[in-house]
Amino acid sequence: MKIKISKSLLEKARWAMNIDPYTGFCLACGDQADGADPDAEEEECDNCGKQKVYGAEQIIAYSQE
Secondary structure, X not given: OOOOOOXXXXXXXXXXXXXXXXXEEEOOOOOEXXXXXXXXXXXXXXXXXXXXXXXXXXXHHHHOO
């Protein structure tokens, strides 16, 4: 699957993996999702309600495809 990841989001994901691997980010609104599994995909965002939350580990993995 191809997802669009901005450079700033990738930097946040790398930072999160070093601090707390259970952090995700919403690709729709950019909100940080605490408690997200590292391999989370398409989970619901508490802020905007869209199914666009990805775990930091997944964001990093998709950026390398």
